[in-house]
Amino acid sequence: MAAFTAADVKKLRDMTGAGMMDAKKALDETNGDIEAAVDALRAKGLAAVQKKSSRTAAEGLVGVAVEGTRGVAVEVNSETDFVAKNEQFQDFVRKTTEAALALSADDVEALKAAPYPDGGTVSDKLTNNVATIGENQQVRRMKTVSVQKGAVVPYMHTAAAPNLGKIGVLVALESEASADVLADLGKKIAMHIAAAFPLALDADGLDAEVIARERKIAAEKAAETGKPADVQAKMVDGAVAKYAKENALLSQVFVMDNKTPISEVVAQAGKAAGSAIVLKDYVRFQLGEGIEKEVTDFAAEVAAAVKG
Known part of the structure; x- marks a missing residue:
């Protein structure tokens, strides 16, 4: 029996932009764990990186x-x-x-x-x-x-x-x-x-768990290339460095000129x-960062209430 629902598939698609079958397969592989499914899709290049706020x-x-x-x-x-x-x-x-x-x-x-x-x-x-x-x-x-x-x-x-x-x-x-x-x-x-x-x-202030997660995803992507281990290691280091640069304020490129680091x-x-x-x-x-609003089926709630 599936450990997820159609609503979970939709949620994963909304979070990642992945296709329906890719989203369903990722949930199958992760036993319904949505966060793990996001990582799996990203490792396969099937999901866009999205901010929590979205x-x-x-x-x-x-x-x-x-x-x-x-x-x-x-x-x-x-x-x-x-x-x-x-x-x-x-x-x-x-x-x-x-x-x-x-x-x-x-x-x-x-x-x-x-x-x-x-x-x-x-x-x-x-x-x-x-x-x-x-x-x-x-x-x-x-x-x-x-x-x-x-x-x-x-x-x-x-x-x-x-x-x-x-x-x-x-x-x-x-x-x-x-x-x-x-x-x-x-x-x-x-x-x-x-x-x-x-x-x-700055880069030193980034959450260690977040960096570890990005390193794991980068390693999975690098492994799929089949390149030598030393090349894969450089690919992973490069990917993590890029992530840190793009997410630490002082190294981000100023949005007003799109070229100068902050x-x-x-x-x-x-x-x-x-x-x-x-x-x-x-x-x-x-507002609402890190909180997921519960989605309810109002019609189902009314029907359940009528049935007593």
Whole structure:
């Protein structure tokens, strides 16, 4: 008996762009494990590499806030996009993000226990929102960045309201350069980050498990060439190096000119300003990243309810 359903086949096809029979075969070979099936299709050259964000969905809002040389991004989820447009929900996300600025560490539980500007705690207000709006809501994650001297520049892509939207970015620039220079550079880099989706600041920051997975896929592809082992090893190293270069922010090619590495964009800006600029850190929160929304068959649910 198959360990997967037709819905799984469709999901795999949507994730990879593979044909129906290729997707079904991959699921057969992996006993229904979708992630393993994605890897199998990629190893065979039958799947396009896709960012997690293109496979995930959740509603709500991302908020960003900056105070001095410190900034924070917070994601709050709701069940529907309708609630994300609700002024009460937007006010909650905005004030919760501002409350997060006062915390010394990125701790969602501490944020929930933090004082809410209107009284009580963030958790108290969240509970009240759920009761009054009538929909489940969750404070999902937060991340803070800061510099000793310089600027933290916020950017919101597809904004629903000031500092609220679906993709929130913060860029932390350490420098003695003027505020105007850092604001301009920070916004350009933030727009790049929103579009290019880097996975880490530099290659050393990439997740070891992700690199291991890419190496495994590259090794399977190299093995299929039948070339000598030493050649295959070089092919694998080259593929992993290419992956790291394309996914680490500092080595990514700037989307605005499609030729200059971000590290060089920063260096050139510092030279022009007469003061060195260091891209110290960044945040990119995309609404729903890493969450897969459950797909239900509404007609089947109604039929089941009628049957009792």
